[in-house]
Amino acid sequence: MSAKGDHVYAALALVVGIVAGVFLAPTVPDWLAPYLPIAVVAALDAVFGGLRAKLDAVFDAKVFVVSFVANVLVAAFIVFLGDQLGVGSQLSTAVVVVLGIRIFGNAAAIRRHIFKA
Amino acid sequence: MTHRPPSPSPPSPGDRQPPARGPGGRTATGTKVVVAVLCALLGFGVALQFRRTASGDALNSVRPDDLVQILDGLQRREDDLTEEVGVLTDTLNRLRSAGDSSAEALAEAQRRAEALGILTGTAAAAGPGVRITVTDPAGTVPPEVLLDAIAELRNAGAEAFAVDDVRIGMQSAFTGAAGSISVDGTPIGSPYVILAIGDGPTLSAALSIPGGVVDTVRRAGATIAIEQADVIHIDVLRPSHAPSYARPAG
Numbered sequence: 001m002s003a004k005g006d007h008v009y010a011a012l013a014l015v016v017g018i019v020a021g022v023f024l025a026p027t028v029p030d031w032l033a034p035y036l037p038i039a040v041v042a043a044l045d046a047v048f049g050g051l052r053a054k055l056d057a058v059f060d061a062k063v064f065v066v067s068f069v070a071n072v073l074v075a076a077f078i079v080f081l082g083d084q085l086g087v088g089s090q091l092s093t094a095v096v097v098v099l100g101i102r103i104f105g106n107a108a109a110i111r112r113h114i115f116k117a
Numbered sequence: 118m119t120h121r122p123p124s125p126s127p128p129s130p131g132d133r134q135p136p137a138r139g140p141g142g143r144t145a146t147g148t149k150v151v152v153a154v155l156c157a158l159l160g161f162g163v164a165l166q167f168r169r170t171a172s173g174d175a176l177n178s179v180r181p182d183d184l185v186q187i188l189d190g191l192q193r194r195e196d197d198l199t200e201e202v203g204v205l206t207d208t209l210n211r212l213r214s215a216g217d218s219s220a221e222a223l224a225e226a227q228r229r230a231e232a233l234g235i236l237t238g239t240a241a242a243a244g245p246g247v248r249i250t251v252t253d254p255a256g257t258v259p260p261e262v263l264l265d266a267i268a269e270l271r272n273a274g275a276e277a278f279a280v281d282d283v284r285i286g287m288q289s290a291f292t293g294a295a296g297s298i299s300v301d302g303t304p305i306g307s308p309y310v311i312l313a314i315g316d317g318p319t320l321s322a323a324l325s326i327p328g329g330v331v332d333t334v335r336r337a338g339a340t341i342a343i344e345q346a347d348v349i350h351i352d353v354l355r356p357s358h359a360p361s362y363a364r365p366a367g
Contacts, residue, residue, distance in 0.1 A: 009149060009152070009153055010152055010153060010156045011156075012153075013152075013153035013154070013156040013157040013160070014156040014157065014159060014160040015160065016157050016160065017156065017157035017158060017159060017160025017161040017162075017163075017164070018160035018161070018163060018164045019160075019164075020157070020160075020161055020164075021160060021161040021162070021163070021164025021165045021167075021168070022164045022168070025165075025168060026165070028165060028169060033169075034180065036162060036165065036166050036169070037166050039162060040159065040162045040163055040166050043155070043158070043159040043162065044159065044163075046155075047156065047159060061148040061149060061151070061152050062148060064152055064155075065148065065151050065152060065155060068155045069155075083180065086182070088180050088182065089180055089182060089183060
């Protein structure tokens with residue numbers, strides 16, 4: 001089954017990204033600074049969703065890519081909008097809360113798959 | 118993420134994984150690569166954000182609103198601290214002036230203690246005065262004469278006395294008989310040397326009045342010499358004596 005290979009592939013890429021981030025250590029441009037944490041959380045949500053889909057054997061790479069990009073863009077856009085409206089910190093809190101709930105839900109599903117409990 | 122990949126998204130199903138899409142066909146290698154790139158970007162972003170957070174430069178990423186709030190808080194705190202500085206400065210000034218006045222009181226007390234020490238004989242003294250030498254080879258001068266001499270000197274304003282290395286104080290006593298005189302229990306012999314600090318001319322005048330000490334000594338058959346000095350040193354001390362019964366009152 002190719003799902004197993006995909007998994008390793010993605011995990012490997014994740015590790016490579018972390019290592020690159022640690023060792024290259026580029027400076028985050030100021031305009032990006034407020035969006036980076038939100039974007040990271042949104043991407044985490046997408047990754048957890050994808051992992052769950054893989055364990056459910058319904059993983060579709062296209063769906064994953066689209067959801068990943070859309071998640072990140074929407075989250076960043078909401079924060080941007082909030083900043084323009086003057087409710088930036090509140091909206092980012094709202095985004096983090098919603099994404100956190102989803103991550104928890106997906107993590108629970110993954111846990112049920114792995115531990116059968 | 119830093120660089121948004123030119124996301125190829127021809128099919129746009131609203132949210133994530135619709136469960137029906139399942140194992141429908143092999144994933145294209147290109148899609149695989151995109152997935153890998155996205156995962157790598159996530160890792161990159163996580164690492165970046167970790168570093169940013171850990172670097173402690175938190176103000177950089179704070180929104181203007183929050184910055185204003187932080188500034189507000191800092192200003193309030195500064196106000197509080199300024200107020201505290203004022204209070205503490207007041208306290209410091211108060212304590213400092215109290216310290217000044219207590220130092221003054223201490224110096225005054227010291228001056229008094231020194232003055233009393235000279236009068237009671239517990240402090241060494243120096244100053245102008247007279248040196249009186251009574252030579253009594255026959256032993257005919259009774260102790261009362263020496264006592265009279267001391268009393269006369271005191272009346273004339275002398276402030277410190279010593280007789281033959283014995284400091285004279287309030288309780289000093291001349292005892293014995295002519296020829297074997299003791300001062301405060303210490304036997305003294307001829308020639309008796311009396312040191313007195315005071316105004317020299319006045320002291321010698323007081324001793325020389327008719328019927329005074331000089332006359333009495335000569336009548337007793339002894340000789341007396343009075344010499345005035347600009348500086349008389351009286352270094353012998355009396356043991357200080359704490360009162361056993363009397364206590365300061367008032």
